[in-house]
Every structure is written in structure tokens, then in C-alpha cells.
Amino acid sequence: MSNKNNLGTKFIHAGAHPDPSTGAIMTPIYQTSTYVQSAPGVHQGYEYARSQNPTRFALEEAFAVIENAKFGLAFASGVAATDAVMRLLVPGDEVVAAHDMYGGSFRLFSKVHEKMGIKFIYVDTSDVNNVAAAMTAKTKLIWVETPTNPLMNITDIEAVSAIGKKHNCIVCVDNTFASPYLQNPLDQGATIVMHSATKYLGGHSDVIQGCLMLNDQTLRDQLYFIQKSTGAVPGPQDCFLVLRGIKTLHVRMQRHCENGEQVAAYLRQHPKVAKVYWCGFTDHHNHDIAKKQMRGFGGMMSFVLKDDSVAAATKVLSSTKIFSLAESLGGVESLINHPASMTHASIPREQRIANGLADGLIRLSVGIEDAEDIIADLAQAIG
Numbered sequence: 001m002s003n004k005n006n007l008g009t010k011f012i013h014a015g016a017h018p019d020p021s022t023g024a025i026m027t028p029i030y031q032t033s034t035y036v037q038s039a040p041g042v043h044q045g046y047e048y049a050r051s052q053n054p055t056r057f058a059l060e061e062a063f064a065v066i067e068n069a070k071f072g073l074a075f076a077s078g079v080a081a082t083d084a085v086m087r088l089l090v091p092g093d094e095v096v097a098a099h100d101m102y103g104g105s106f107r108l109f110s111k112v113h114e115k116m117g118i119k120f121i122y123v124d125t126s127d128v129n130n131v132a133a134a135m136t137a138k139t140k141l142i143w144v145e146t147p148t149n150p151l152m153n154i155t156d157i158e159a160v161s162a163i164g165k166k167h168n169c170i171v172c173v174d175n176t177f178a179s180p181y182l183q184n185p186l187d188q189g190a191t192i193v194m195h196s197a198t199k200y201l202g203g204h205s206d207v208i209q210g211c212l213m214l215n216d217q218t219l220r221d222q223l224y225f226i227q228k229s230t231g232a233v234p235g236p237q238d239c240f241l242v243l244r245g246i247k248t249l250h251v252r253m254q255r256h257c258e259n260g261e262q263v264a265a266y267l268r269q270h271p272k273v274a275k276v277y278w279c280g281f282t283d284h285h286n287h288d289i290a291k292k293q294m295r296g297f298g299g300m301m302s303f304v305l306k307d308d309s310v311a312a313a314t315k316v317l318s319s320t321k322i323f324s325l326a327e328s329l330g331g332v333e334s335l336i337n338h339p340a341s342m343t344h345a346s347i348p349r350e351q352r353i354a355n356g357l358a359d360g361l362i363r364l365s366v367g368i369e370d371a372e373d374i375i376a377d378l379a380q381a382i383g
């Protein structure tokens, strides 16, 4: 896949300015909690590092640039960023949310925010009619994840954004799986983009971080107020790591896409594999929408064996040598995961099964190692 829209130049230069005090080309790690004032109230715009930190500000500028947004905000984790969005709401408000989203988002909504009087209605957002049908006068937010985790369902961002606009409600898209290299939800009409920067943006499995990108000044001011008031800010070292990660996002994503395509094709023809979930297949039920809103299909996929027992899945999960058995995704190294007992264990079993997330489902984050080694590893593990 070619680098459409000169994404490489954009990612490398996003938020990068030579340090004004020395000319350092890389943004320094401003490891400080406070800033000296020359007289009471006389300072250089920096008072206390929960509210202002130059390393974080450089990253927040980069976040805005990579999602074609006016504003970016960094948080201590993806769930902290999600939590900040939910804090825009008041008791009695309703949220229409994707029924098969990230387990940690579901846990945050159902165990934390429901108690605060927010009502969540979970629907299959891959059919936008379900979203339209769930809207009421109290709906203030639509929460979408596309592609979803781990079933790779696709939601039409433009269509959901139109529903949101009609009802004057915020549309927030968790863009973690696609990354800004493959998809820019604000360009399709979404109000807010959320990322777990822990994944593709950081890209090296060495940092926990989240972010929000948006264009609306009023919402940005509210979210900045929430960010500094609740204090879930990332430290400057972590900001530096994500700034560095973003510089190679396009190169990594290109390889994730190439490897993903090869692995998906390999698994699909494997006699022991029953089904592969990957949105790049032309017979994926929303492939046309994926093609419309994404520049490629990435390295995330799931599959089930014909023997869909937990025992058979466990054998594969325990036998890989290049794939490490671990939660998370989006790093340079390949990871294999068992959603039912790992990432999605916080979702009740009946709901998991009803959503199509089988006990034996295996999720892959295909890394950027050499494709033939990745495939050989799966071959020996599946047997």
C-alpha cells in the first residue's frame, strides 16, 4: 500500500519543534513538577506540571496533527481518556455504545459510570439502524469502536456521525485498532477520537497512555478542565516515548498491513481453521464500509479452530514461539491472546457468547517480524 496523503511526513514532524533553549531537535523530557516564578503570578505560562508540561504539550500537538484535529489531550491511559469523555455527562444522560467493544471500556461503563447515573444501551453498531433505533431525547453520546475488538466488526463512522448530528449528541470513536494511519474518524464527522496510545501510537509495548483528539473548542476546554481536575495525566517520560513512537507509525503500519494480509490468507486456507475474522476479506460482511473509511486493514485478526474447544485453543496459545501469549496489541512484536480468559474476561460469558465471541476464539496482533517466520510459527502451533 502506498503512503497516501503523505502521512509519513506528517507523522515524523507532528509536534516537533527544536527546543527553544538549546535547539535540541528532540523534545526534551521535562522531568519537573513545578516551575519557578520570578514574582508571584509572574511566570512563562508554566505553573504546575499536572496542568502544563512542555513534553506533554508537544505530544498533544502531535496527537492533534495525526488525526487532522485542532486539539489533542494526553491521558495516563486509554481508559483514563475514556473516563474523561464520560465525565462530560450528568446523571440521567444516556449513551449508546457498541456491544462488542474493548472489555475495559465495558467494565468502566457498567461498573463505574452506571453507578453515577449514566445509562448505557449496548447495540450492534455495525448496523447503523440499531444506533438510530436506540436514540432517545436523553442520548448525549454515541460510543463506537471500529474495527471492534476482537471480532473485527466495522461500523460506518459517517452514518453514525450523521445520526449523532441529527440528535445533537457527541460521537466518540475508539480508533485504537485502526490507528491514524488507517482511519481518521473526525474527517468522517465524528466529534471526538479516542486512542489507547499504549497500542499502535506507542508501538513498542513499553508505555501505558491514552489520548483524545477533537475540533470543538468548547468540548476541548471542558475536557482540559477534567484532565487537570481529575489528574490522570501521563508523565513526561511516557510522553517522550509516544512522541518517538509516532515518528515510525507509517512504516510500522505498512508492515502490519502487509503481514496481516498474508497471515489472514494463510489461516483462512488452513484445514483446521473454521473462521478467520479480518476486515480485509472481500466477503467480510462490512468490507465495503471498511474499504470506504480505511486506507488498509491492519494486523489485527481473530480465528476459531474447527475444534472450537478451549483445550484445542489452549494448545495453540501455549505452543507459539514467536507470538508471545499476552494481552495488548499494536507493538512491533506479534502477540497471541485468548479473549475469553484474558482481555474480555470482564464481560459476562452469556453476553460474550451472544456477541459471537466464542470460548475458543484466538486473537492475533500480527507484528512486524518477517512474515514467513510468523506464518511458520502459526503452522507449527496449529499442527
Ligand SMILES: *Cc1c(COP(=O)(O)O)cnc(C)c1O
Residues within 6 Å of the ligand: 077, 078, 079, 080, 102, 104, 105, 145, 149, 174, 176, 177, 195, 196, 197, 198, 199, 208, 209, 210
Ligand atoms: C487497550 C485498549 C483500550 C484501553 O487502553 P489502556 O491504554 O489499556 O487504558 C481501549 N480501547 C481499545 C480498543 C484497546 O485496545
